[in-house]
Every structure is written in C-alpha cells, then in structure tokens.
Amino acid sequence: MKLSMVSTGVLLGSALLLSACSAPNRVQQHIASNAVIEQIGEGEYKGRYRNLYRPAKGYPTYPVTCAADCYPAHPAVSCKTPGQDCQYTGVQRAPELKTGYSLQWLGHASFLVQTPDGQQLLFDPVFGQFDWPVSWAQHFAGIIKRPYMPKLTAQQLANIDAVLYSHLHYDHFSHASIAQIGNKATYYLPMGMADYMPRGGYNIIEQAWYSHSQQGGLNIHLMPAHHFNSRKLFNDDNRALWGGWLLEHSGKTLFFAGDTGYSAHFSDIKQRYGEIDICLLPIASYHHEENGDGYRYVHTTPEDALVAAAELGCKVMIPWGYGNASWQMGDISSHSPLLRLLHMQQQLQSTVPLLILNEGDSVSL
Template identity: 80%
Template structure:
C-alpha cells in the first residue's frame, strides 16, 4: 500500500513538473487580401483543405512522359552499382545571378539557406530520414537503413533565424529536429500546422497560400503545392494546409516547392511573382507500380519538374529528393530520379540551367 502511494505521488509530481515546464506557443496567423484558402464544403469533407486543381484519374494528362529507357547510365554520375550509391561528378556551375542567396543541401528535402541580409533559414529540416515513430518502425522492419550523413553543428543550429516547413509528412516535419532547434527561431507553417507543434514556447507564424510575412528585409510567401497533408493514421487527413515557400529580397527570388505534383499552380506562381531566380524542385518519389497514377499525381517526375521549371521561368533549377541518404519511396534506386532528369533534359531540349548537388554540397548564388 505504501509503495502504491509513493508511486502515485511520484507520478503526480512528474505530471505537475511536466505541466510546469510546458510553455504555450505564440501563434500568429498571416492572411492578407490576396490569401487563398481552398477547402471542401460538402458534408463528408467539410473544412478540410484541397488542391487548387483537381483532376479525375481518367482525365489526367502531363506535358511530357518518359516512355522507355528512362534511366540510362550517365558519365557524370558515378555509381557503385547501377543507379545506386552514386556521386555526381559533373560541372557544378550556376548562372551568375548575384542574388545574395547561398544554400547547402542537407539531403532529401532539407536545405540551409543564407539570405542576402545574413539571416539563416532551414527548409523542412529532418535530421535523419524520418521523425518518430516512422524511424523506429523503419529500423524495426530492417529496411531502408541508409546513413544520413549531412549534419549541422550546434553553432549552426543556434544561428538559425527561421524554420519553414511545407507539410506534416514524417520525412518533412520532425519533432525531434524541432527539439534540437529550440524556440529561438521563428517557425513558419501553413495554416493548421501549429496544432501539430510541441508546446514549448515556440514562436509560430501560420500562413495561407499567397500570404506573406517579413523577417528583416526578407519577404516570405506561402504558395500552393499540389499534394496532401496528414500526420496520424486516422482522422486528420488534410486538416492542415500544405504548400511551397517563396523568398524575396532585393528583387531576387528563391522558391522551395515542397512535395508537389505537376499542376497549373506553377504557371500561377510565375504570373503572380514573375520569373524565379532559384528553384528548388523535387524529382523523386513518383514511381510505384501498384498505385497507378496516384504517386505521380502528388509528386513530380523529373520531366514534370523540367516542365515546371520552364513555366516558373527558373534561372537555375536545383533538384532534390534523390541521393544516398534518400529513403527511396517509390524510386527504383538512390539516383534513378537524377539519371532520368539528365536523360529527359536532353530529350526535351530543356534550356533551364541545372545545378546538380550531392548531399552536403554548398553553393553561392
């Protein structure tokens, strides 16, 4: 009996301590006159978010398609086995943009960006392939045990001014990474995603599509993506918005698309903001035989990304999603998306300059 009372007392004390340590987050919502909030109104899906452009399966068409021999070896991609464990060895030369932006690709969708006024931002930081519990399930199942090599020092983490997340999926949004970054940065999220942040006094700004915030001299715009959002197994499908991020300073722009399929939203973005200087576009996770068209509907193929880059007026395109630390969902091999990109660049005679990075590479633009 005494032991039970002691245990109950310890449990109560621990609960009180945790509650005392929990600090409410500070949340602002930025909308504005141009904001777009696209939600279902029918009874079944009421209040959930949806894509701007929705096309039934039987009507879906894409501007370009790789039909055969989509993954030929390339002299600038050195691999241990075909398409696997590779390194790009070609020329890494970007057009002379004088944008003031510099960046480092941390792998998959994670980027560290330095702005012209010296601020440090992180796009979709996930320090590892997945957040918990997917990382635990991944290792328990004994699959995709690929090393995640690019890391940031404690000093680099502490120097972060802002963190921008595109959506909630476990390879793009990480509580573990947020805990490492702490509550000094400002967190920029699409509408509804603040509900999924841990409570620890975080400074959060939620935005709708085509709304913007300012951070020093930097303009931060949330723009549409063609994707979906969820965090739980049930009951939260599309309860929060998703999107891409457009940074603008001194007339120069940098666009991070987030996970997205191809749709007319790319043309919309160009029409609203003009040609984009730097485009960070996904080229992976589109191939899955059993799911038919679904993967491609919400993920750009390499040829989709090339078409999108042309429609965006990209002065340089930096692809992401492939790589030795990639988790290869829906991909044939670690570098098959890159091989297909280089192949389709020639096939489509694309004039958009490509800057191909290996995980961990940095570039001044």
C-alpha cells in the same frame, strides 16, 4: 526527509525542463486579402483543405512522359552499382545571378539557406531517420535505412533565424529536429500545422497560400503545392494545409516547392511573381507501378520538374529528393531520378540551367 544539494539541483533542473516543454506556443496567422484558401465546402470532409487543380475523374494528363529507357547511365554520375550509391562528378555550373543567397543541401528535402541580409533559414529540416513513431517501426522492420543523415553543429542550430516546413509527412516534419533547433527561431507553417507542433514556447506563424510575412528585409510567401497532408494514422487527412515557400529580398527570389505534383499552380506563381531566380524542385517519389499514377499525382517526375521550371521562369533549377540521403520512397534506386532528369533534359532540349548537387554541397548564387 532532507534532500542533498545535488538531488535538489536535479529536481529543480527537471522542473525547469518540464516547464519549458509545456510552455504554450505563440501562434499568429497571416492571411492576405488576396490569399487563396481551398477547402471542401460540404459533406463529411467539410473544411478540409484540397488542391487547386483537380481532374473531374481519374488522374490528369501530363505534358510529357518518359516511356522507355528512362534511366541510362550518365558519364557524370559515378555509381557503386547501377543507379545506386552515386556521386555527381560533373561540372557544377550556375549562371551569374548575384542574388546574395547561399545554400547547403542537407539531403532529401532539407536545405540550409543564408539570405542576402544574413539570416539563416532551414527548409524541412529532418536530421535523422523518419520522425517517431515511423522511425521506431522502420527500425524494427529493418527497412528504409537512411545511410547518410544530415547534421548541423550546435552553433549552426543556435544561429537559425527561421524554420519553414512544407507539410506534415514524416520525412519533412520532425519533432526530434524541432527539439534540436529550439524555440529561438521563428517557425513558418501552412495553415493548421501549428496544432501539430510540440509545446515548448515556440514562435509560430501560419500562412495561407499567397500570403506573406516579413522578417527583417526578407519577404516570406507561402505558395500552393499539389500534394496532401496527414500525420496520424486515422482521420486527420488534409486538416492542415501544405505548400511551398518563396523568399524575396530586394527583388531576388528563391522558391522551395515542397512535395508537389505537376499542375497549373506553377504557371500561376510565375504570373503573380514573375521569373524565379533560384528554384529548388523535387524530382523523386513518383515511380510506383502497382499504384498506377497515384504517386505521380502528388510528386513530380524529373520531366514534370523540367516543365515546371520552364513555366516558373527559373534562372537556375536545383533538384532534390534523390541521393544517398534519401529514403528511396517510390524510386527504383538512390539516383534513378537524377539519371532520368539528365536523360530527359536532353530529350526535351531544356534550356533551364541545372545545378546538380551532392548531399552536403554548398553554393552561393
């Protein structure tokens, strides 16, 4: 049987595509001599990662907790309905830091960052709904609709130098987004997460807590977070590490905390690295009354984030996790965390400068 030139080309193109998709990834591990790797030492879960600070029983105590009237309306937050479908309309003022970093908040936990030496980085890029198969399940269930979804142009994606993921949860780690970004960028992951990357010739660097890599003039450090990690339905809890990322260039720092609860690791980071210039801190997914403090154990409340920012010595704090681009997981409305943050800033008389963004906003600092 003879094949036409067209069908031959289609077959050849398909073969090349399949070959690229099945190409092995290139994985390196960077573990500093003073790295911290916290794992279970014995028993059924031996070798699985765990948080640095764990109470002997129950949940920890927190420095401060909003007890009543936590979500008052704020004149700088304009909403269609109370706390829902809002825009921050206040002054977006930041101190004159002259760090050389610029960034765009793409929504939820996703940020596009330009470093002082001109590199383009992405934190936790998830461009659509939850990654498959959760996106499939939520579509048929008709729940957790994401009204705004961040997008970058094909040219922007082609110019990405590095992608930094904090953990495996479906709202932070997306195979679909990785396919859009492609394999030209270097992917920085906590230990064990390379096993969950799709095949396709990706360049991957895994790091332990307090280990670093260098890309151009940029130092990329993995920081501890107080969270957990899983991807599959059964039996892969905490087989991969989780964390936040600290960028450092010519002494100027930017910290992306990833999903995290409040713990002493914030003070530890300050002790090791000094005051942080720019802090990207989560303020959502803490509110779930029927689960007691379970959500708060692994997610910071707005007041937790304000305390953490002070302990980190943040020269400016940019909150994330709320907004019209969020999935509202564990929160009572799209902007309830922001309303609580602004309320608790006054209650605590916090002196940490806040820079409040709406999804899609860009800023140079």
